[in-house]
Amino acid sequence: MPLTADAAADGAPASVRTRDAVYRPSHPLDLRRTVGMLRRGPGDPTMLFDGPVIWRALRTREGSATLALRQTEGEVHATAWGPGADEALDRLPALCGADDDPQGFDPSHHPLIAEVARRSPGIRLARTGEVFDALACAILEQKVTGLEAFRAWRLLVTKYGQRAPGPTPRPMYTAPTHTEWRAIPSWDWHRAGVQPPQSRTIVRTASRGDSVSRALLAAESGEDRDRVLTSLPGIGLWTSAETRIRALGDPDAVSVGDYHLAHEVGHVLTGHRTDDDGMLELLAPWAGHRQRVIRLIFASGISEARRGPRLSPEDNRNR
Template identity: 80%
Template structure:
């Protein structure tokens, strides 16, 4: 660590703590609700430390760090940084307060009915961070999770900002759209990001604020897809992944995912299916298809692996 980095780390840790308590009017499983936002165990923007979830936030007043802990029926929150007060305002949406399950009927399938009964605290988190969700999803296009998580870790650590607070390990806020645009080609290459993905992130970053405003103003899945897929390099899969993280969209389905159709088919019908078959199986829950997918993952029911894992390719050698 350089002297400048050491000084920045010292300043980051020196912020006073601000505290708050959120008392959700419904059961809340904090780990299953907020934890799904973590991009791998080395995510530089988020980590688990026993019962505490640490998450960095970029606000209009500056970087902030949140520490969330579930205690009884309360979520106790601490925040550090210039943007601490603004970050506290984001906690309720992060904990699924805006998730509306009206009209969801799990009773038409025994597995979904049982998991819904056992998991009343599973909510859909909403971050409101449209560009961050887009950048994550673009990095995950056509690569393994390990490759995408590594790229996210390397790029955010180098080009993001050190987050404030006494985090168990150094955490960082994700780069702003303007900062993503300035990442040099060699850093993309070292992170193993292919040119189509890096160019897509840069192009989206050029209109990041407009895209965020347009997406946050939409109210239907079709309109959300229309906004996102109008961007070069953004297809239905990337759109759905963005909707899930940024908006907590209860109906988004990641069509084109390498594993998802197989997992849904196995859980709901006992055998593999393709994307068309998955959509047919999920059709009874229109409006809540992502909620059903989350319940499937929470069930622990998973299709047995039939072959070796896909080996990540090292594009840095080329």
């Protein structure tokens, strides 16, 4: 069995019950690069790196849970706390890229991609299954800097999420439920620096959260997934792609419209900047695996030197 589990404290209340499991992937796995990309900034209240341990706070159908993951040779040792501990462990293989199928991926179309793929076979595409959490996070990141989006996520999740169970190194929180997102008052959106169009989009989408999640999980192609998400007001192709990447581990999602992505892809693959159309043309040989190529591009460590001033965060809290 690739995942073996046992109950370490069966007599404890569900809220503090501990479960342990060992996952033995059948594929090479770099846990930090696979799961770590889900973290939204160093202050993310749902995710924490503590030395060799990766901590995640999440919601399940049974309630909140906390996961602590540590990789050893060929194994991932996991401990889960809380009423959702069993489901959190059930999700562990997908989180570690077990559902990621690289069949048909040919890195030889570009020598750098071939070299990075050879050096880093353990980079997998994580699938969380947490559709609305990924969608809300992506909406917060629309048209703002990463620092602004990470700050808003931290403030809102800490205030309106649920305290994560277990002995976390610092207080951690699960993302709010659909109902909790809808209950956030306008002044707290404002204090978090979230613009009205983004807050309205999250609130509107939260009213349909369960149906959106079911429809997205049932969709079989990238086009169908985009249709599900972009049918919602305020959600375009960039937000759809970001949601597909985090929630579904979609190997072909490309965040068209990103402020930096096309420049980075063009720089790494050709030595020159390009725009979205140029990026899609460069990635066309890897159709079906374009997100996989983007992950390898970032793993290469090659980055375009910054030109001109950085985009400054805008503070609207006192307006």
